[in-house]
Amino acid sequence: MPDAIFERFPAARRFAAGDCRALCEGRNGVKIVDLPFGVTDWSEIERTEHAGDTGLAFWQTRHFGNLRVRKVEYTPGYTADHWCSKGHILLCLEGELNTELKDGRTFVLRPGMSYQVADDAEPHRSSTPVGAKLFIVD
Numbered sequence: 708m709p710d711a712i713f714e715r716f717p718a719a720r721r722f723a724a725g726d727c728r729a730l731c732e733g734r735n736g737v738k739i740v741d742l743p744f745g746v747t748d749w750s751e752i753e754r755t756e757h758a759g760d761t762g763l764a765f766w767q768t769r770h771f772g773n774l775r776v777r778k779v780e781y782t783p784g785y786t787a788d789h790w791c792s793k794g795h796i797l798l799c800l801e802g803e804l805n806t807e808l809k810d811g812r813t814f815v816l817r818p819g820m821s822y823q824v825a826d827d828a829e830p831h832r833s834s835t836p837v838g839a840k841l842f843i844v845d
Contacts, residue, residue: 742771749778760786762835779841786834794826795845802839806831 752767762785767778781804790809797804799816806814806822809830816822816839824831 739774740772742774747776752778758788759834760788762786775843775845777841777843777845779843781833781835781839781841783836783838785838787832790830790832792827792830793845794824794828795843796823797821797844798842800840800842803835803837804839804841805834805836807834 747769749767752769754765754767757764757766759781762782764782764785764787765780769776781802797816798821799818801818804816806816808814814822
């Protein structure tokens, strides 16, 4: 990891070295509160349909306080109908996701790849030629 990351997040050095106690004990990182242990059976969560400029998105959504957790499926040929400014942590489970930033940069995610972006940081929009299944926390 670059030293700048370690300077900004001191626990990252310990975590990168295999010591996750600091993070697991909540001394650094995101603090999730008022969330008892729970299990989500995603097969029981309603699927809602959202049209893009082209194609469809199907969301399964859970809310935990101010956290939104979703399984999202984009159909082949999907293109978002808007630039998104919401922050996300997004993991590609299947397929391929193309993400375009408003500044012109583009990124391709394949299964096992993720991205993260802060609220109001870098507007982005998604598309996929082949379809994609994603797990998103925001």
